[in-house]
Amino acid sequence: MTSLKVIFIEIFRKIRKFVFTKDFLIFLVFVLISTCFWFINISGKKRSVDIKMDVEYINVPDNIQFLTPLPNELKVEIKDFGFNILRYTFHKKSPIIVNYNDFLENDTLLQYPLYKLETLVKSNLDNSTEIVGGLKKLNAKYQRLEKKILPTKLMGDISLQSQYVLSDSVCITPENIEVFGPKEIIDTLRYAYVMPITLSKIDKSISLKQPLWEQKGISYAQNEVLVHIEVEMITEKHLQIPIQCINKPSGVYVHLFPSVVDVSFSVGLSHFNSITENDFQVILDYQLLKNNMTGREHVQVLSAKDFIYYLKVQPQEIEFLLEEN
16 A cells, blocks of 8 residues: 555656646647637638527416427527637527417417527527528417316314414415316316415414415416414403293293303404304294293304304203293
8 A cells, every 4th residue: 555655656746747847838838829729710710500599488378288398498500700609609698588479379289480480599699690500490289278267275284272263264365266277177176275284283373375286287377375374362251141032922921040141152362352242142942942841941052153162151051931821
């Protein structure tokens, strides 16, 4: 191993000694002069070379689906002086912008006129540059898609920290979205599903962007939606609600003991003051009472509010006495 190291050191010394000799420096000068002469020579003559140019497409309608892809770059044979050729080789040109509205359409094929394409390419080249070959028509098979407006729907599992609730339903923006696809697929769709979300033990409001569920052959007017989850703490509230007897015929009196019950429930802080006795009904059905020989019956509590939790009533069972006039 030591002898090998000595050999490498000796070789390095000889190379270093040679590089810094007068003869080697003279050699480098001649190489540089030769390179300059070569560059001057090629700069004064026109030469041909193939270059690649990126292509971007604008104003493509959402209901257009390409069955064969349009090229993302063009390969063009150009002719110009050597200096310009070098610039094309090392300097990236701006992309060619192709407007969909300039395509010629028939039932299944799109064609971009060659003369328009040539004009676009020339606008990205120097005046001295000639296009000598390689430029071809832009063609693509396509189909028009059906459009349908569908409601967005969230999938996933969302759980909240203890003592927290949703202050409102989960909000998805936009609520409805345009969906494009073949008729046989579009007709089977009922919702535009959002990619599943899994969130646990949430204790604060959250807003996040979420992509839509990808389906083969289906595209959307936009690929993501905003999901907002409004979370707040809950507190307990008590109300005294009078009992109502329903389906009672005239001439019959129903005496209730007690006639008022205590309704307790949990509600988010933002809704605490807005909940009143008018948001509840505590009822007894006379049809149940008339056949009840025990003189006791369970009350039923009704409320149309979605943001009421852990509803309880006390007492759950009351006494009653029927009296006919």
